[in-house]
Amino acid sequence: xxxxxxxxxxxxxxxxxxxxxQALLLxxxxxxxxxxxxxxxxxxxxxxxxxSQAALEPVAxxxxxxxxxxxxxYCTLAAAATTGEASDFRDAAADFEGAxxxxxxxxxxxxxxxxxxxxxxxxxxxxxxxxxxxxxVAQTHGLHASEDTETALSTALNGDSAxxxxxxxxxxxxxxxxxxxxxxxxxxxDLAAAARDxxxxxxxxxxxxxxxxxxxxxxYAEAASNxxxxxxDWDAAARRDPRPLFxxxxxxxxxxxxxxxxxxxxxxxxxxxAAIASLNQAVKRSPTAARALFLRAxxxxxxxxxxxxxxxxNLASRTAFANAKDLASGEAHLxxxxxxxxxxxxxxAEDEFSSALNFEIAADLRSDAVAWRRLAAVASGSxxxxxxxxxxxxxxxxxxxxxxxxxxxxxxxxxLTAR
Numbered sequence: 001x002x003x004x005x006x007x008x009x010x011x012x013x014x015x016x017x018x019x020x021x022q023a024l025l026l027x028x029x030x031x032x033x034x035x036x037x038x039x040x041x042x043x044x045x046x047x048x049x050x051x052s053q054a055a056l057e058p059v060a061x062x063x064x065x066x067x068x069x070x071x072x073x074y075c076t077l078a079a080a081a082t083t084g085e086a087s088d089f090r091d092a093a094a095d096f097e098g099a100x101x102x103x104x105x106x107x108x109x110x111x112x113x114x115x116x117x118x119x120x121x122x123x124x125x126x127x128x129x130x131x132x133x134x135x136x137v138a139q140t141h142g143l144h145a146s147e148d149t150e151t152a153l154s155t156a157l158n159g160d161s162a163x164x165x166x167x168x169x170x171x172x173x174x175x176x177x178x179x180x181x182x183x184x185x186x187x188x189x190d191l192a193a194a195a196r197d198x199x200x201x202x203x204x205x206x207x208x209x210x211x212x213x214x215x216x217x218x219x220y221a222e223a224a225s226n227x228x229x230x231x232x233d234w235d236a237a238a239r240r241d242p243r244p245l246f247x248x249x250x251x252x253x254x255x256x257x258x259x260x261x262x263x264x265x266x267x268x269x270x271x272x273x274a275a276i277a278s279l280n281q282a283v284k285r286s287p288t289a290a291r292a293l294f295l296r297a298x299x300x301x302x303x304x305x306x307x308x309x310x311x312x313x314n315l316a317s318r319t320a321f322a323n324a325k326d327l328a329s330g331e332a333h334l335x336x337x338x339x340x341x342x343x344x345x346x347x348x349a350e351d352e353f354s355s356a357l358n359f360e361i362a363a364d365l366r367s368d369a370v371a372w373r374r375l376a377a378v379a380s381g382s383x384x385x386x387x388x389x390x391x392x393x394x395x396x397x398x399x400x401x402x403x404x405x406x407x408x409x410x411x412x413x414x415x416l417t418a419r
Contacts, residue, residue: 021059028052032071036169040242041078049075062102063109067164069099070124077131080138081248089135096128122159123170126177129153130249133180137252143187150184153177172246175199182209183251191216204233204253215265218399224265224274231258256286264295268399272302290320294335298400306342313339330361334369341372346380367396375406383413 031049035041053072060068073095080088103120129152137143157177165173178199185193186209194209211226234253237243263278279296286292297312313335320332337352353373361369371393377386387410394403 024052024056024059025064028056028068028071032075035075035078039244041075041245042242043079043082046075046079046082050079061109062105064106066099066103066106069095069102070164073099073127073131077127077249078245080131080134081245084138086135086139089131089138093128093131093135096124096131100124100128118163121164122156123165123173125156125159126153126173129156130173130177130180133251134249143184143251150181153181153184157181175201176246176249178202179205179250186212202250204230204237205251207233208253208258211261211265215261220265220268220399221270224262224269224271227258227262227265231255231262234258254286256282256289256292258282259285260289260292260295263292263299264400267295267299267302272299275299276303288319288323290316290323290331290335293319294338295400297338301342310339310342313342328359330356330359330369331365333359334361334365334372337369337372337376341376341379344379346376350376350380364398367393368398368401371397371401371406375409378406378409378413387413 028049031045031052035045035049038045050072053068053075057065057068057072073092076088076095077092080092100120103118103124107118107120129149132149133143133153157174178197179202182194182197182199182202182205185191185197186205191209191213195206195213198206198209200206207226208230211223211230214220214226215223230253234255237247238255240247259278259282263275263282266272266278267275276296276299279292279299282289282292283296293312293316297309297316300306300309300312317332317335317339320329320335323329324332333352333356337349337356340346340349340352350373353369353376356369357366357373371390374386374390374393378390390406390410394401394406397403
């Protein structure tokens with residue numbers, strides 16, 4: 001074949017390859033734009049986007065590869081938000097990290113063209129951390145984020161934003177990242193940090209954290225009001241169909257726990273009827289939550305429903321035993337002890353409270369178990385040493401322990417001793 005003919009064939013092949021590449025570029029961009037423009041993209045839209053980015057990735061120019069990987073990660077994250085698959089969330093995180101890894105090649109290409117230098121956008125790392133946190137929630141139905149995860153997210157949020165994204169999208173991502181940052185602080189019990197880190201467009205979590213702060217300060221009516229606002233927002237979000245993408249990627253609210261906390265605050269605020277209604281919702285959403293059943297029993301007592309309260313103490317104990325390994329549950333023994341105490345079987349109640357202290361039990365429940373055991377001793381007529389021990393226990397009890405009842409028992413013991 002003569003040289004000119006060979007050159008013509010080569011040029012034609014290059015032209016065809018370039019046209020194919022341009023077609024892939026256009027399709028990949030179009031598929032991504034469709035997902036990015038939708039408030040709640042469908043799995044079909046997200047899957048089409050993932051496939052077109054994957055087809056483009058092997059032939060993408062060096063300066064475009066970072067954006068291809070970002071778009072693939074974003075669409076994978078959109079799909080994961082619907083499927084709830086932990087592996088999909090992890091794939092999205094890997095794509096965002098892959099985009100950050102090849103970003104210097106994009107920056108170098110832009111410098112050669114004398115365009116403004118773009119440092120690696122921190123928003124890629126924000127998205128990677130959001131994806132990994134959602135993966136853990138999807139896999140374990142809980143969160144045990146390490147200190148490294150929290151540090152990585154905080155560092156990313158304090159970095160440069162993303163000039164390659166529309167400002168509204170960048171704002172949503174940063175706001176979502178800050179909500180997760182506050183949630184991590186909330187999970188480890190740092191309410192002040194959670195309140196500080198929450199963005200202004202996370203009203204449910206802001207109300208919930210404010211409620212926790214009010215509860216810790218003993219302002220139970222204020223806590224109940226804040227909890228009510230948060231629960232109403234979360235319930236409204238759950239009814240939206242389809243739910244917006246960024247709402248589905250936000251930290252998870254536990255409806256059962258939320259209603260249990262609301263009911264507990266209403267009980268302590270002196271509204272047992274409202275507490276019972278909220279705790280009915282808690283039990284409906286989490287039938288295996290022994291704590292909600294116990295709180296409902298306390299509210300029923302306060303409302304004068306003795307039989308219903310006894311039934312719920314019994315159910316709380318049985319539920320805690322069912323949740324325990326090898327029937328070793330300090331919580332279950334505590335609830336059974338309260339049931340026996342309410343039946344005036346003080347000797348057996350004291351035994352149950354002692355058993356509660358011999359098994360694993362939460363710190364606040366342990367303090368209550370100690371006080372209940374000493375109250376049972378006082379109620380049974382042991383007025384020599386038991387009152388002193390009960391007095392010592394009262395400063396450490398939870399707000400759900402019946403302190404007024406305990407003080408009445410102490411007074412009765414004192415009067416008996418005086419006679």
